[in-house]
Amino acid sequence: MIGAAVTETNGCLVAIGSSSGGPKALSVVLKSLPAGFSAPIVIVQHVDQKFTAELAVWLDKQCELDVRLAKTGDRLVPGRVLIAGTNDHLILTSRHSLEYTPDPVEQAYRPSVDVFFASVAKHWAGDVVAVLLTGMGRDGAEGLLTLKNKGVYTIAQDEASCAVYGMPKAAAQMGAAQQILPIDDIASELIAFFDNGKKGSRRHEC
Numbered sequence: 001m002i003g004a005a006v007t008e009t010n011g012c013l014v015a016i017g018s019s020s021g022g023p024k025a026l027s028v029v030l031k032s033l034p035a036g037f038s039a040p041i042v043i044v045q046h047v048d049q050k051f052t053a054e055l056a057v058w059l060d061k062q063c064e065l066d067v068r069l070a071k072t073g074d075r076l077v078p079g080r081v082l083i084a085g086t087n088d089h090l091i092l093t094s095r096h097s098l099e100y101t102p103d104p105v106e107q108a109y110r111p112s113v114d115v116f117f118a119s120v121a122k123h124w125a126g127d128v129v130a131v132l133l134t135g136m137g138r139d140g141a142e143g144l145l146t147l148k149n150k151g152v153y154t155i156a157q158d159e160a161s162c163a164v165y166g167m168p169k170a171a172a173q174m175g176a177a178q179q180i181l182p183i184d185d186i187a188s189e190l191i192a193f194f195d196n197g198k199k200g201s202r203r204h205e206c
Helices: 022-031 049-062 113-123 141-149 167-173 183-193
Strands: 012-018 041-045 066-069 080-083 089-092 098-101 127-132 153-157 179-181
Touching: 012 022, 012 113, 012 141, 022 041, 022 049, 022 183, 041 089, 041 113, 049 066, 049 080, 089 113, 113 127, 113 141, 127 141, 127 167, 127 183, 141 153, 141 167, 153 167, 153 183, 179 183
Parallel strands: 012 041, 012 127, 041 080, 066 080, 127 153, 153 179
Antiparallel strands: 089 098
16 A cells, blocks of 8 residues: 655655666666565666656566656656656656756766765755666766765666666776665665565664
């Protein structure tokens, strides 16, 4: 069952960025999470907006969570997965809702993982796990480092399980990832962190 919206003072958040090979990697993570997963999940996947609705429907069928496109004004709800759905950048606002913005216009990646991660670092004070998955380029690496420097638990996908080891490699090279994990292990790490029936060294209760 999906509960009420969370706020920065009482909630947890999973922030995920991905690009080339991302849909398959996302399906591996999401289908391994239980229906009662206690944190909201927001995903920024590099994909043209004409394909985002199809991606959301496909991922929704792969898992027990509620997957939908993020809309302006959406609040973060445990058990719900929101995916960036336009060619503008998805951001978390000071009101703890999601919005789209064209700025920064010079950012080549649209929607940008770095832009979303930076907004999380600025506006969310609850527990966060940030995950950077397979993809070409460097988008998300700087944002992951910003989050790590604010005390966020950061994970990058390992080279062996990546379709394209670009974004996670950039994050690893700059020391932005506290853990580098194969795609098959990321869901169990999220479950352990958020205390869904398993005890982990980084356990946090939402």
